[in-house]
Structure formats: structure tokens, C-alpha cells
Amino acid sequence: MKKVLVLAEARDGQLRNVSLEALAAASTLADGGEVTAAVFGSNAAELAATLGQHGASTVYTADHSALAQYTPDAYTQALVQLIELANPDAVVLGHTAIGRDVAPRVAARLGYGLVSDVTSLEAGEVFVRPIYAGKAIQQRKFVDGKTFVTIRPNNIAIGAADASKTATVVPVELEIKDLRSIVKEVVRKTSGKVDLSEAKVIISGGRGVKSAEGFNTLNELADVLGAAVGASRGACDADYCDYSMQIGQTGKVVTPDLYIACGISGAIQHLAGMSSSKVIVAINKDPEAPIFQVADYGIVGDLFEVVPLLTAEFKKVLV
Template sequence: MKKVLVLAEVRDGQLRNVSLEALTAAQALAEGGEIVAGVFGVDAATHAVTLGQHGASTVYTANHTALAQYTPDAYVQALTQLIELASPDAVVLGHTAIGRDIAPRVAARLGYGLVSDVTSVEAGPVFVRPIYAGKATQTRKFVDGTTFITIRPNNIAISAADSSKTAVVVPVELEIKDLRTIVKEVVRKTSGKVDLSEAKVVISGGRGVKSAEGFQPLNDLAEVLGAAVGASRGACDADYCDYSMQIGQTGKVVTPDLYIACGISGAIQHLAGMSSSKVIVAINKDPEAPIFQVADYGIVGDLFEVLPLLTAEFKKVLV
């Protein structure tokens, strides 16, 4: 039996879904052992109930002002001290911007192993992760020693909450010093109301949208479906939208239940960011577009004609 530490991630006061997915992965890693969680930032203790209901027996909270916003200096110090306090056999984080940044830093500092971008955890435990821009998968296993694992969002189903379970809250005093970076203001450029990396439905536009105004039909459908709106690099390069919306090898990697690609040809760099989506729908005027090779459903047609029809039909069913 093992002890597994999950670093829970909070954004705008809300616990991110990938933190609950990490707790589910931790259950497979612990093999009947203990699962603990850590939360940094202001009002960290408010998330203890949710973390406890999803499997954490103990929640370490650090209400330090230096941890209110993420900075590598502060979080590396905090996580290192938390690991020294908890002495886990494994540490699990989300494969988010924060997880990708902090996990290798702390793993290298402590001499631990690291498997990143894990999409499933199998008996053993064996970790499965995509390689070569999603063209193949790799299985990895650690023989011994403490390990770091980062979990790709939307790939591991969140275990059902058990309201009868509670976690012991342990406030910890961390020493954060010699900071080289201090966040004074956060100015965000986002893809919309729904977090793109955790969205269950993503509607994405490419050069086929033709202009910034061309995203309006995508936004209309997203409003009905409660979806996030993304884009290919081609659309971003053409100044049709902000780079915060970019999906692909050099942008965000998404794994929604439904991905609707509108006016996207399907370059390999874009496919690397969305090919693991559970259901892919492609809309393109070119019947030979590569996107149709990975799509579960394809519509050959003009997105400006097809999307209003889809929006109208979904409104009949959902609104």
C-alpha cells in the first residue's frame, strides 16, 4: 500500500475538475493506501469538503499570501516543503500550465521520477501517455522510488462523491522567501465562458471562418451547447482570434466528449491537440480535407450554412 499526494489546483476560487480526476488516479496508485491532498492559496480550506468526498483522507492547506497567484518560485518552495511533510510515495497533479511547470522543477530538485501527460492508469500501476503528437501511445512503469504523475484533463473519469467521507484539515505554515517574481495584476485573455482545457464540448474554427466575425456562428452554437470555442493556429495567425484559443501541438491539448471542427483542414499540428476527443465532427467544404480521416462524423458543406442549421436544431432539443 502506498501514500499518494494530490496537489489540487484552484482557479478563480473554484476547484478545477482535473484535481478530482487526479484523486481518481491516486486511488489506483495507492492500492488501498492513503490519499492526501494539498491546496495552496487564500481560503484553501474551503475546498476540503469536496476533496474529502472524492477520496482524500487528509487535506493540507496553506493560506499564504505569496500563493494567492501562481509563481514558480513560491509554488516550488511550497510543494517541496509539503512533500517533505507528507512523505508520499507518489505525487499527482493535473497536466495543466501549472502542473507542466512545477512538476519537473520539483521532481528534478528532489531526484524523483516523472511521467507526464498521462491519459490512463492501469494495474501495476502502468501509466499510458500519448507520444509522437498522438500517433502512438507509450506505457511506463516505475520500479521503485517516489514518482511524479501529471494527468491530462478529461481523460480519467471522476469517481462519484461520497458525502459520508470527510477529510482531516491540517493547516501548514510554509516558509516562502527570496521570491524573484511577484504577481501584481492578472489580465486574462480567455477563449470564452467555458474553460477550454476542461470543456466537455469544444467548437473550433480554422481559416475557413474567414474573419473574426466568422466566429459568430461558432459562438452561437457554443451558447446553446454550453461549449468552449477554440481555433486552429491558422486562424490565430490570421488574427481572426486570440492565441489563447489555439488548439494544437503548440497550443492547448483538449479531450472533450464532443469536438466540432469548422473550416479546419486538419494539419498534423492541430490533430495533435484534439485527436483524442471522444467524438469528432468535421465541417469542411473540401471533401478531401485531412480532418475527415480522424472524424467520426463528417459534413461536406459551408460552415456558414451548416452551423445555423445545427444551432436551430439543438435549440429545439435543449432550450
């Protein structure tokens, strides 16, 4: 049995789904031991109830002005102090922008091991993760020592909430000093719709969309399905959309339940970011496009004819 600490992330006052997935992973890793959680920010205490219902027995909360927005220095100092207080055998985070940044910093500082981008946990603490842009699967196991683990979003099932469970809330006073950077303003370039990294359905466009206006067709389908809209690097390079929408080796890695690729040829760099999607639908005029080799369903046709038809049919069923 182990004691496992989860660093939960919140966005706009709401817990991110990947934090609940991290709790599920922590429960498996603890193997009957204690699962605890930590959350930063002014409304940290308000999130403790949800964390408790999903398995955290204790929730450490830190309300500090330096933690209102993520900065590497502040979060590193805060997490180091929390780990020294809680003394966990393992720390689990989401494989998000924050998790990817802070986990190796703290692991190196404390001498912990680190396994990142984990997609599943097997018996005996075997961590499974894709490598070489998804071409191979690696299994890793730590023989000894304390560990950091980051979990890829949308891969580990969230446990059912138990309203009868409550967590003990422990407010923590942290000393954060000598910051080299502070966040004075946050300017969001995303659409404000569904977060790409946690979306269950993604409609993605490539160079075949032809223009920024061409994405309107994809947005209409996304609105019906409650989906996020993504793009290939080619579409971003062509100024059809912002780089915050880019999916691929140099963009976001996503694993939705449904990925609809519209006008995307399927370059290996793009496949590295979405090939783990549970169901892939490809729409392309070129029947020889590489995207069809990874697609579960392929439609050979003009996306500007096919996508509106799909939108109309989904409206009949869902609206």
C-alpha cells in the same frame, strides 16, 4: 499500498475538474493506501470538504500571500516543504500549465521520477501516455523510487462524491522567501466561458471562418451547447481570434467528449491537439480535407450554412 499526495488546483475559488480526476488516479495508484491532498490559497480550507468527499483522507492547506497567484518559485518552495512534511510515495497533479511547470522542477529537486501527460493507469502501476503527437501510445512503469505523475484533463473518470466522507484539515505554515518574480496583476484574455482544457464540448474554427466576425456563428452554437470555442493556429495567425484559443501542437491539447471542427483542414499540428477527442465532427467544403480522416462524422458543406442549421436543431432539443 502507497501514500499518494494530490496537488489540487482552484480557479476563481472553485476546484478544477482535473484535480478531482487526479484524486481518482491517486486512489488507483495508492492501491488501498492513503490518499492525501494539498491546496494553496486564501480559500483553501473551504475546498477541503469537496476533496474529502472525493477520497482525500487528509487535506493540507496553505494560506500564504505568495501563493495567491501561481509563480514557479513560490509553488516550488511550497510543494517541496509539503512533500517533506507528508512524505508521499507519489505526487499527482493535473497536466495543466501549473502542473507542467512545477512538477519537473520539484521532481528534479527531490530526485523523484516523473511521468507526464498520463491518460490512464493500468494494473500494476502502468502509466499510459500518448507520444509523437498522438501517433503512438507509451506504457511506463517505475521499478523503484518515488514518482511524480501529471494527468491529462478529461481522461480519467471522476469518482462519485461521498457526502459521508470527511477529510482531516491540516493548516501548514510555509516559509517562502527570495522570490525572483511576483504577480502584481492578472489580465485574462480568455472569453470567460468554459475553460478549453476541461471543456466537454468544443466548437473550433479554422481559416474557413474567414474573419473575426465569422466566429460569431460558432459562438452561437457554443452558447446553445454550453461549449468552449477554440481555434486552429491558422485562425489565430490570421488575427481572427486570440492565441489563448489555439488548439494544437503549439497550443492547448484537449480531449472533450465532442469536438466540432469548422473550416479546419486538419494539419498534423492541429490534429496533435485534438485527435484524442471522443467524438469528432468535421465541417468543411473540401471533401478531401485531412480532418475527415480522423473525424467520426463528416459534413461536406459551407460552415456558414451548416452551423446555423445545427444551432437551430439543438435549440429545439436543448432550449
